[in-house]
Amino acid sequence: MQISGRTSVGQMRRKPKHKWDDYKVFLLAFPAIALVLLFRYAPLWGWSFALFQYKPGKALLDCKYVGLQNFSFLFSNPVMRRNLVRVLTNTFGIHLLGYLFTPLPMLFAIFLSEMKSKRYQKLVQTVTTLPNFISWVIIYSLVNSFFSSSGVATNLLKSLGLVEEGFNLMTSGDHVWLRMVLLQQWKGLGWSAIIYFAAISGISQDMFEAAMIDGANRIQRIWYITIPSLIPTYFVLLIMSIGNFLNTGVDQYLTFGNALNKQYIEVLDLYVYNLGIGSGQISFSVAVGIMKSVVALVLFSSANLASKKIRGESVF
Amino acid sequence: MTTALVKRKKPMTPQDVLFNTLCGIVFAIFAFICVFPFYYLFICTISNPNLVEVGRITIWPKGLTLRNYAEVLKVDNLGNAALITVVRAVFGTLSSTFCSAYLAYFFTKQNMWGRRLWYRLVVATMYFSAGMIPEYLNNRALGLLNTFWIYIVPGLVGVYNMILIKTSMESLPGELEESAVLDGAGYMTRLFRIVLPLQKPILATVSLFLVVNHWNDFFTTQLYVTNPRLYTLQFLLYEFLAQVKNTSNAVVTGDEAVNATMNVVRATGIRLTLTVVVMLPIMLVYPFIQKFYVKGVMIGAVKG
Known part of the structure; x- marks a missing residue:
């Protein structure tokens, strides 16, 4: 995100003015800046917990200083290492599976905007963006009413002989990644398509007209005009999501997780939460969190660099 | 937009008709998948809880009752x-x-x-x-x-x-x-x-x-x-769901089983109704706010 906008308001400074005015603007803005420092930067002191063997209820400095031992323990201890590998596998698995679906919003927008009826377009758009505004807790409740052991979808599958008695998708440990990704698609597809609708309406109509005069059919117009015009948008979004790779959030996995599917559903963020708040292992949890923050920063920088190389401008 | 041009210049070709129909059907199916769960949840809350519990409700509400809503108002907190x-x-x-x-x-x-x-x-x-x-x-x-x-x-x-x-x-x-x-x-x-x-x-x-x-x-x-005293509605629902998660696996017998079944039925009704109550405000304002959102996304998109 480069500093932009040399507006004419800003130009007022060009005539030499009292320096006092510069400080005044800063002082007025400072309370808001201070809030950012207080809630986003001040937590960095919490990183020091990773250097101690912190026990809840004790003052940090009364706890044993262990240096970087917590970090090495995460890798040397077999249980810790296995956990770390497991949650990383889940995080990567769910994300990579999700990438298979990334062209869907683009296709959704292309085909919907090719439809003849504008009203139908509007209706589909409105209806399909709705799930995006619903929290994961509610989605859990919805899915539960369909797929629990006596849910209506389970009954249907049973009567078709596709599943056995006692089948309960909510507690099953099978295909957890796929189910989580499909739910994300259900929730986000219509919403993610909006950005492509915007991009499509920005494509110059002259190109389509010229193509039609040359006798291009619909598929050719989509393939040679629409898709190439949308590819840059697609790549920007892809690069941004790579920068966000480790930030899965916890809402979905916390609500859908249970003892039986924990093995496959626990992602890195959820692991940090479970380790720190659930089992009170603050020091280890902070150590994992630090590694995550550092890796995330590296990912962002590389994604940004890639974007600069490919498109000549930075994403962030 | 492109289609509008096509239409003005020449009548729809058979391919266009086929394309429109196919797309129309695919989008209709997806749109259905997006709204049906909400509709279904709603009809469950106004149906007889015993029928809901065994999964008998499919497309229409059965055994209309507002009992669930009366029950939900009694939920603590x-x-x-x-x-x-x-x-x-x-x-x-x-x-x-x-x-x-x-x-x-x-x-x-x-x-x-x-x-x-x-x-x-x-x-x-x-x-x-x-x-x-x-x-x-x-x-x-x-x-x-x-x-x-x-x-x-x-x-x-x-x-x-x-x-x-x-x-x-x-x-x-x-x-x-x-x-x-x-x-x-x-x-x-x-x-x-x-x-x-x-x-x-x-x-x-x-x-x-x-x-x-x-x-x-x-x-x-x-x-x-x-x-x-500081719980929010979403959290209340989350807790409710977590309770159901934990108790549904417990095994009981005899009179306890009957009681337990009744409790489960009641709990399901309350859980579904609570879900409806919690999402209702969003559903009601959604049609009005959707276009603002679209605008917001587009501004965000320009800025990256």
Whole structure:
């Protein structure tokens, strides 16, 4: 995100003015800046917990200083290492599976905007963006009413002989990644398509007209005009999501997780939460969190660099 | 748009008809999948709970009753949770929109002392965070645990929203403020009298983003709050669902089993109805706010 906008308001400074005015603007803005420092930067002191063997209820400095031992323990201890590998596998698995679906919003927008009826377009758009505004807790409740052991979808599958008695998708440990990704698609597809609708309406109509005069059919117009015009948008979004790779959030996995599917559903963020708040292992949890923050920063920088190389401008 | 042109120039070819029909069907199916769960949940809440429990309800409600809604009103803490949620959503949204706009305004002033540094520091927080647990420790040290303020204060300045508002403010002609300066208006007067009133559309968009986030958030409660007086509706529902998760696996026999079944039936009814109650406000305002959202996404898209 480069500093932009040399507006004419800003130009007022060009005539030499009292320096006092510069400080005044800063002082007025400072309370808001201070809030950012207080809630986003001040937590960095919490990183020091990773250097101690912190026990809840004790003052940090009364706890044993262990240096970087917590970090090495995460890798040397077999249980810790296995956990770390497991949650990383889940995080990567769910994300990579999700990438298979990334062209869907683009296709959704292309085909919907090719439809003849504008009203139908509007209706589909409105209806399909709705799930995006619903929290994961509610989605859990919805899915539960369909797929629990006596849910209506389970009954249907049973009567078709596709599943056995006692089948309960909510507690099953099978295909957890796929189910989580499909739910994300259900929730986000219509919403993610909006950005492509915007991009499509920005494509110059002259190109389509010229193509039609040359006798291009619909598929050719989509393939040679629409898709190439949308590819840059697609790549920007892809690069941004790579920068966000480790930030899965916890809402979905916390609500859908249970003892039986924990093995496959626990992602890195959820692991940090479970380790720190659930089992009170603050020091280890902070150590994992630090590694995550550092890796995330590296990912962002590389994604940004890639974007600069490919498109000549930075994403962030 | 392209199709409109086709239509004007020549009649629909058979391929066009086929294309429209196929697309129409595919989109209709997806749209159906998107709305049906909500409809289904609703008919379950007004049907006979015993039929719901065994999965007999499919497309139409059966054995109409409002018992579930009467039961749900008796849920412990519901009124209080509703109050907390509403106050939090309204107050949190207003204060956060204001603080973000306030900071955005001063960042449009190029002459701010150290502007480059401060702006970079603020924007960097979008891509870097100390992590969940350090933030938890920090908020605990600030005494925000188990207070209402945990819902409001940490999110006062939304960086992404701030950037949206700043972008919008920069498109204002500078002469507006210059003339006010000549009339002797200070920064605050200009902010409140000139800039903010002209930014209503973007402020509305940002507020809507915020209000839905506030309404849907349950994790803040999960992480920071143990006092039931501060529970939100979403968290109440989350707890309800977690209870069901835990009890449904328990095995009981005899009279207990009958009682347990009755309790399960009752609990299912309440759970479904509570879900409807919690999402109802969003569903009601959704048709009106959807277009604002679309606008917000597009502004965001331009800015990256």
